[in-house]
Amino acid sequence: MGSILKPKIPPLPPVQPAPEPPKAEVSAEEKEAIAQEQAAVERRRKGRQSTILTTPLGIQENEESQLETLLGK
Secondary structure (H helix, E strand, C coil): CCCHHHCCCCCCCCCCCCCCCCCCCCCCCHHHHHHHHHHHHHHHHCCCCCCEEECEEEECCCCCCCCCCCCCC
């Protein structure tokens, strides 16, 4: 008796094919700008790398480079 009260669902419309993506034509000026931007990102990344003193294993220092403290060692 449940099929009497349910409305019929209309069929779905056909799926349209996806449009073709635009072709990537990059001029020499745009290539140069992209290269400069990537170089700047690399420079900034290298600048921060020197400030990181720890690794996932903790501080990685040599015994010779550690300074003696006033409380012992």
